[in-house]
Amino acid sequence: MVSAAPIIAPLLIGERRVVFKNITWQGYQQLLGILGEHRAARLTFDRGILEITMPLEEHEFSGRLIELFVRILVVELGLKIKTMGSTTLDRSDLDRGAEPDNAYYIQNQSRVAGRKVDLAIDPPPDLVVEVDITHTDINKPALYAAMGIPEFWRYDGCEWRIYQLQGNEYLEVPNSPTFPIVSKEKFYEFLAVAQKDEVAAEINLREWVRLSIEPKS
Numbered sequence: 001m002v003s004a005a006p007i008i009a010p011l012l013i014g015e016r017r018v019v020f021k022n023i024t025w026q027g028y029q030q031l032l033g034i035l036g037e038h039r040a041a042r043l044t045f046d047r048g049i050l051e052i053t054m055p056l057e058e059h060e061f062s063g064r065l066i067e068l069f070v071r072i073l074v075v076e077l078g079l080k081i082k083t084m085g086s087t088t089l090d091r092s093d094l095d096r097g098a099e100p101d102n103a104y105y106i107q108n109q110s111r112v113a114g115r116k117v118d119l120a121i122d123p124p125p126d127l128v129v130e131v132d133i134t135h136t137d138i139n140k141p142a143l144y145a146a147m148g149i150p151e152f153w154r155y156d157g158c159e160w161r162i163y164q165l166q167g168n169e170y171l172e173v174p175n176s177p178t179f180p181i182v183s184k185e186k187f188y189e190f191l192a193v194a195q196k197d198e199v200a201a202e203i204n205l206r207e208w209v210r211l212s213i214e215p216k217s
Helices: 025-035 057-076 140-146 184-196 198-213
Strands: 015-020 042-046 049-055 089-091 096-098 102-105 127-131 151-155 160-166 169-173
Touching (some): 025 042, 042 140, 057 102, 057 184, 057 198, 140 169, 160 184
Parallel strands (some): 127 151
Antiparallel strands (some): 015 049, 042 096, 089 096, 102 127, 151 160, 160 169
């Protein structure tokens, strides 16, 4: 009897990354200025380590679907939102800076609505999302915890991890504090349907949320 060879899943490649070490804050700022705002690459700086990420299709597809997922939940739950996208979140006092895939003000939307955010006086975004399919040299949870981001989502192409800030560190939790009605299973279901039909995934999720929050007679 011939045994079957094991099936090995193809390795997902979602990003290409270049890492530089021993970079000063001034050097990081100069590079941001040289590259400008209209670019595909995203920069993350963590106390001397500079990582430049070039998102590929798998990364961008996942990021856009998560953005749609958040938007649907906000609208259907009657919440408010200010979308920051990949706006550079610089904290010179922490020697850290990041350009996440998505960042949002939801709970604190009213405090920053209608104007440009200034992190020197404004609270940090309520929710930050990172898609990290391939290895990153940056400790993203430690970075965003230091910035005081209350909630951090991380998706690696297979697993959705949710982190809630507790003191100065993140605690991984099973449900989003911002959207507690949504299970991880519902998130995975949304992504699976969206792989074939994004419109159907949106319709299904909207209907599910409406039924979930509908008063019981």
